[in-house]
Amino acid sequence: MRHGPRRTSTSLVLPVLLCALVALGGPPTVSQGAEGPEASADVARLFEEASTATQRYEAGRKAASVQKAEVRTMERLLVRERRQISVLHDDLGRIARAQYRSGGDIPLTAQMLLAGNPEKLMHGQRAVWQADLALNNAVDKSRRAERRLADGQRRAADAWRSLKERNARLVILKKGIESKLEAARWQLQGQADTSVAAGKCRGAVRLKEPKNSTTRAWLPPVEKYELSAGFDSAGERWSHRHTGQDFAVDIGTPVRAVGAGRVVSVSCGGAFGIEVVVRHPGGYYTQYAHLAAVTVDQGQKLRAGQWVGQSGTTGNSTGPHLHFEVRLTPYLGSGVDPVKWFAERHVKL
Incomplete structure (x- = not known):
């Protein structure tokens, strides 16, 4: 979903560039x-x-x-x-x-x-x-x-x-x-x-990941980021309240599983664009949305820190970012505050 106002950063100039490019007739041709x-x-x-x-x-x-x-x-x-x-x-x-x-x-x-x-x-x-x-x-x-x-x-x-x-x-x-x-x-x-x-997903791409040396059970979904729109915040791009936490990152940034789990769904249509939902032990689910690509298949077992995709700006999005949710079920509407959820697991965003 749309991310809200963010702090100024040299690594976050792409959303501003997007707006300028729209005014000039779209992104550069590649x-x-x-x-x-x-x-x-x-x-x-x-x-x-x-x-x-x-x-x-x-x-x-x-x-x-x-x-x-x-x-x-x-x-x-x-x-x-x-x-x-x-x-x-x-x-x-x-x-x-x-x-x-x-x-x-x-x-x-x-x-x-x-x-x-x-x-x-x-x-x-x-x-x-x-x-x-x-x-x-x-x-x-x-x-x-x-x-x-x-x-x-x-x-x-x-x-x-x-x-x-x-x-x-x-x-x-x-x-x-x-x-x-x-x-x-x-x-x-x-x-x-x-x-x-x-409305047709391209399937998982297999990328060479760096060796995973983490011993942490839980970690943020991206390595370097700035937080933008938070949970339950108001915004004109969603019908009620914001259902997750947005991480302001560039297109192509590796997105990783926040903990061990199994992929329950991979889809590429609707407001979330390309998205992955993962079920974790204990009954919680995490969603990774607005991706540009996925690197996992449905049913695949994941370890903490394993890549699930690359960030993008697909779906109902105004600029590159990762929309991340923690849910009680796989479905929209059962979300809880990711910041508090992470804090309970000794992860500070």
């Missing part, structure tokens, strides 16, 4: 040549690729922050190196001036012949030698500092360049996958609309 299973598989594959790309982007963004901090530290060290070089240059000038005053380049033998006190001259010469040693050490130290400075400047420039190039590559990769995913989602939704209009 190829209808692929069969349903292929379209569903493309969406599932691209969905995982987009998720991986997003994770890589976030990891790169965090690494970039660390690298930026390292570069700033490096630049502070370079400032200190420049100060040290300046001090060394002053020392070199002072030593050179002292040597010039003490005799400069006059040979030692000539100085001894001219000196009135050779012993005093030798004592002074030792001081000159020490000054020469200090000068040489200062020159070497200055050169090492200058090499460190040049190397640090080069590494800082390389780090900044690497940072910018990596971020640019991640942005391009992410946008490319998201563009392909958007087209694949519309193709999947177009095929779903065709099957609903014909």
